[in-house]
Amino acid sequence: MPVRTKKLPTRKLPFVLLLFFVAAVVLGINFGELGAVFEKAVTICLDCIGIG
Amino acid sequence: MSFRRFIQLAATVLTNAYWLFPFGGASMYAGRLKSVCVPGLNCWSCPAAVGACPVGALQNILAGLRPGLEVGNKHFGLYVVGLLGVLGSLVGRMPCAWVCPFGFFQELMHKIPSPKLKMPGFLSYLKYVFLGLFVVLLPLLVVDEFGFGQIWFCKYVCPAGTLEAGLPMLALKPDLRDMVGTLFYVKLTLLFAFLAWMVLCKRPFCRAVCPLGAIYSLFNKASAFRMTWDAEKCVLCGQCYHDCPMDVKFWENPNHPDCIRCLKCYQKSCKYGAISYEIAGVPARKTLNEKAAS
Numbered sequence: 001m002p003v004r005t006k007k008l009p010t011r012k013l014p015f016v017l018l019l020f021f022v023a024a025v026v027l028g029i030n031f032g033e034l035g036a037v038f039e040k041a042v043t044i045c046l047d048c049i050g051i052g
Numbered sequence: 053m054s055f056r057r058f059i060q061l062a063a064t065v066l067t068n069a070y071w072l073f074p075f076g077g078a079s080m081y082a083g084r085l086k087s088v089c090v091p092g093l094n095c096w097s098c099p100a101a102v103g104a105c106p107v108g109a110l111q112n113i114l115a116g117l118r119p120g121l122e123v124g125n126k127h128f129g130l131y132v133v134g135l136l137g138v139l140g141s142l143v144g145r146m147p148c149a150w151v152c153p154f155g156f157f158q159e160l161m162h163k164i165p166s167p168k169l170k171m172p173g174f175l176s177y178l179k180y181v182f183l184g185l186f187v188v189l190l191p192l193l194v195v196d197e198f199g200f201g202q203i204w205f206c207k208y209v210c211p212a213g214t215l216e217a218g219l220p221m222l223a224l225k226p227d228l229r230d231m232v233g234t235l236f237y238v239k240l241t242l243l244f245a246f247l248a249w250m251v252l253c254k255r256p257f258c259r260a261v262c263p264l265g266a267i268y269s270l271f272n273k274a275s276a277f278r279m280t281w282d283a284e285k286c287v288l289c290g291q292c293y294h295d296c297p298m299d300v301k302f303w304e305n306p307n308h309p310d311c312i313r314c315l316k317c318y319q320k321s322c323k324y325g326a327i328s329y330e331i332a333g334v335p336a337r338k339t340l341n342e343k344a345a346s
Contacts, residue, residue, distance in 0.1 A: 010333035013274050014142070017137065018138060021133075021137030021138045021140075021141060024130045025131055025138065028127075028130030031126040031131075033113065033129070033130060033131035035087070036113060036120075036125070037086075037104050037112075040108070041086040041087065041096045041109070042080075044079070044080065044221060044228075045097040045108065047202065047203050048095050048108060048203075048207070048210065049218040049236075050207075050238075051218075051232055
């Protein structure tokens with residue numbers, strides 16, 4: 001059976017960061033960034049190819 | 053095939069899952085999934101790509117920020133930065149080791165037999181220069197008369213774009229070949245230089261250039277998933293350093309910005325149980341190595 005070693009103090013920082021960035025994603029989607037990314041992603045990016 | 057190799061392969065196939073382009077379909081995928089940024093570096097102009105490149109997306113948003121604001125668009129890159137931040141705060145730089153197609157490609161290239169070299173450590177700092185300058189500042193500040201910037205990293209540096217999109221697109225669309233100029237040949241030379249570097253050094257692009265890796269690396273110390281090191285058990289044998297795909301000296305900094313959490317050191321290298329990980333305070337289950345050592 002796998003054994004668990006001693007539990008360390010729970011860190012809160014990762015969850016604070018997680019909440020912050022989830023809020024950023026929601027805000028970004030709310031501002032219409034999903035559409036802006038989609039618009040660029042579905043056309044051939046000549047710059048990426050090296051002929052732009 | 054190891055479990056990680058299987059995940060890398062699966063992630064590469066899933067990220068590039070549109071295979072209709074050679075058979076009379078569209079020259080590239082244009083479905084709704086394309087608005088979702090993939091966690092690894094994968095050119096969105098690759099004919100088979102089904103997601104957006106986060107580095108390309110961020111540059112495009114920043115390059116169009118000024119004219120966008122003038123017409124009332126509030127596109128600051130929050131969606132892209134937020135997605136990367138969510139992943140970073142959970143697992144740090146782990147996506148580089150497990151789901152990045154270009155990282156996977158570099159590991160395969162390094163298997164080609166050749167003399168192997170160590171990369172000078174100071175080059176690791178270069179990726180932050182590429183992130184700050186080529187991905188953020190230049191697209192934002194160097195603008196044309198209409199206020200539009202350029203996507204500097206994609207245009208002048210990114211070898212993934214040349215490999216995954218440039219060469220296949222030129223093969224698929226003959227009309228694009230007339231547009232090939234000096235820039236393409238410069239990027240092609242750069243690609244070949246990177247390919248040679250990949251054979252000689254472990255993951256050189258990830259360590260010295262990748263802006264995506266640079267973003268994830270900022271979270272390595274603060275992420276929920278963290279590596280741990282037991283100084284009492286470590287005998288400083290250096291096996292973890294020898295096996296590490298990023299040449300990290302684990303005993304110096306278990307959550308080094310270059311550690312991509314591939315877990316090779318934890319699962320394979322350390323026979324003394326000195327290397328482990330924890331998830332927000334909950335320690336990992338003991339490995340066979342640890343059990344043997346205790």
